[in-house]
Amino acid sequence: MKKLILIILSLSAVALAGHAQKFITKTGHIKFYSDSPLEKIEAHNRQVKAGLDVATGDFQFIVLLKSFEFVKALMQEHFNENYLESDKFPNATFIGKVSNIKDFNTGKDGLYDATVEGKLTIHGITRQVKEKGSLEVKEGKITGKAKFNILLSDYSIKIPGAVTNNISKSIEITVDVILDILN
Amino acid sequence: MKKRIHIAFILFLALFAFTATAQDEMTALLNKDAKPVIDYTSATFKTTRVVIGESSENPPPGNLIFVFSHHFGAINTGYENLYGLKQSQVRLGLEYGITNWLGLGVGLNTLNNTWDGFLKVKALRQSKGARRMPITLTIFGSTAIYTAKWQDPNRKNYFTSRMSYATQVIIARKFGERFSLQIAPTYVHVNLVPSYNDHNNIFSLGGGARFKVSQRVSINAEYYYLFPKQIVSTPAYSTFSAGVDIETGGHVFQIFLTNAMGENMESIITQTTGTWWNGDIFLGFNISRIFTVVKPKQFR
Numbered sequence: 001m002k003k004l005i006l007i008i009l010s011l012s013a014v015a016l017a018g019h020a021q022k023f024i025t026k027t028g029h030i031k032f033y034s035d036s037p038l039e040k041i042e043a044h045n046r047q048v049k050a051g052l053d054v055a056t057g058d059f060q061f062i063v064l065l066k067s068f069e070f071v072k073a074l075m076q077e078h079f080n081e082n083y084l085e086s087d088k089f090p091n092a093t094f095i096g097k098v099s100n101i102k103d104f105n106t107g108k109d110g111l112y113d114a115t116v117e118g119k120l121t122i123h124g125i126t127r128q129v130k131e132k133g134s135l136e137v138k139e140g141k142i143t144g145k146a147k148f149n150i151l152l153s154d155y156s157i158k159i160p161g162a163v164t165n166n167i168s169k170s171i172e173i174t175v176d177v178i179l180d181i182l183n
Numbered sequence: 184m185k186k187r188i189h190i191a192f193i194l195f196l197a198l199f200a201f202t203a204t205a206q207d208e209m210t211a212l213l214n215k216d217a218k219p220v221i222d223y224t225s226a227t228f229k230t231t232r233v234v235i236g237e238s239s240e241n242p243p244p245g246n247l248i249f250v251f252s253h254h255f256g257a258i259n260t261g262y263e264n265l266y267g268l269k270q271s272q273v274r275l276g277l278e279y280g281i282t283n284w285l286g287l288g289v290g291l292n293t294l295n296n297t298w299d300g301f302l303k304v305k306a307l308r309q310s311k312g313a314r315r316m317p318i319t320l321t322i323f324g325s326t327a328i329y330t331a332k333w334q335d336p337n338r339k340n341y342f343t344s345r346m347s348y349a350t351q352v353i354i355a356r357k358f359g360e361r362f363s364l365q366i367a368p369t370y371v372h373v374n375l376v377p378s379y380n381d382h383n384n385i386f387s388l389g390g391g392a393r394f395k396v397s398q399r400v401s402i403n404a405e406y407y408y409l410f411p412k413q414i415v416s417t418p419a420y421s422t423f424s425a426g427v428d429i430e431t432g433g434h435v436f437q438i439f440l441t442n443a444m445g446e447n448m449e450s451i452i453t454q455t456t457g458t459w460w461n462g463d464i465f466l467g468f469n470i471s472r473i474f475t476v477v478k479p480k481q482f483r
Contacts, residue, residue, distance in 0.1 A: 024213060044481060049213040053205065060209045066222065071482045072475045073243030074433060081226050082398040087360065095206055160399055162431045182212070 021055040023142050028177030030063060034168040041075060041167065043068040050177045052142060057101030059116055061094040083157050084123055092122045104135065111136045116146065122155040133175065142179040147172065222312035227319055227357040230435045230471050231278060233391035234405040234424035235443055235451060239321045239355035239365055241305050242280035245477030250276040252446045252469045259462030267466065274446035292446055299447040301325035309356060323351040327449040344375035349448035351389070361395040369407065371452045378416040385413045387452045401428045403437070407452060418456045437469040
């Protein structure tokens with residue numbers, strides 16, 4: 001029994017210590033890009049919230065969909081009204097881990113390959129994803145970068161027949177977040 | 184042995200709970216001090232017109248909308264006239280959004296060669312979140328000038344005799360995702376009226392609704408009640424219009440039936456000379472195409 005208490009205590013200690021290992025941002029950048037024969041659509045969100053716990057590898061993203069900005073006002077309206085249904089599903093989220101966090105040393109500047117896996121939720125649908133990206137430590141900040149594709153059909157986002165040539169079925173997502181240490 | 188399994192099990196549970204709270208903690212951390220944002224209601228109506236009358240919507244800032252409106256002739260004119268297909272009234276219009284709240288537009292109507300120009304000010308925007316506003320309130324003001332030949336060339340005619348003005352206060356609300364409603368008290372001033380008994384100041388109360396059937400199709404209806412005993416020397420009736428909005432990318436098609444021949448607010452209110460009951464119904468459509476003229480800052 002003593003052992004158990006000891007273990008729980010040491011776990012709590014790790015949890016406490018872990019607090020000092022968190023890096024977060026609220027102004028991260030996510031770009032999405034749809035390349036189709038008729039139209040190239042690009043949108044930017046510069047209010048992405050992200051947090052990384054370098055002790056555990058826990059990695060999280062919260063993306064308010066209404067913060068995506070488009071060139072055309074009408075596209076933005078369609079994005080929120082018709083496709084993502086942002087009133088019903090205001091956020092896209094990712095909750096997961098950097099699985100190779102052990103290779104990682106926050107004390108030293110450097111560029112690391114990162115494998116990120118976890119649950120990506122868009123349009124109310126959650127899928128297990130695994131993507132590769134990079135984490136760069138520089139002057140006490142961590143820059144996370146990744147580029148990957150998602151299929152609209154995976155998240156039951158339906159494109160009406162009339163505009164199938166205007167919107168790509170596969171959307172390229174570019175993530176660029178600069179995380180600051182949390183004191 | 185049994186005890187060990189117990190301990191392992193408890194440990195496992197503790198570990199599980201621990202990882203769950205760690206992620207929850209992170210979520211809480213990211214959402215902490217989040218400034219509540221103003222969440223404006225969008226697309227109360229799909230275009231700047233409910234059917235033929237103005238809606239609470241303005242052109243988006245930096246965007247130009249070209250509106251082509253077309254009414255055929257009256258259906259009750261019979262086969263001889265192919266139920267109205269032989270005639271047409273057209274309005275060509277351009278609208279531009281200067282800011283989120285200010286829009287302006289011009290139009291040319293084939294009915295009496297009428298030019299119209301308008302300003303539209305969105306004074307209140309329906310929103311939730313950091314600011315709660317139950318309605319959108321839009322003020323619409325326009326001037327119409329007919330440039331066809333003088334109706335009575337024998338009298339002394341002034342240029343101002345060609346002019347009439349419309350003012351509307353449009354109060355709209357989007358109820359949930361599918362249904363929007365507006366009411367629009369409307370005041371029209373006509374500088375020159377045909378007889379002494381006709382009023383120059385004409386009042387009407389408008390109501391409009393939109394019901395979204397699918398992501399791209401909605402059913403719209405609109406009624407303008409003309410208060411009686413204002414226009415007496417010529418027939419003048421309330422207008423009812425109903426139709427379908429179909430949206431494809433940058434275009435909105437509106438196909439409708441109406442008893443109004445005119446396509447600008449002044450003539451919709453004062454120059455509707457027939458009723459649905461008598462078959463003075465016009466098949467019509469609006470096609471609006473939107474162009475982004477000034478890109479948002481970050482895309483320049």
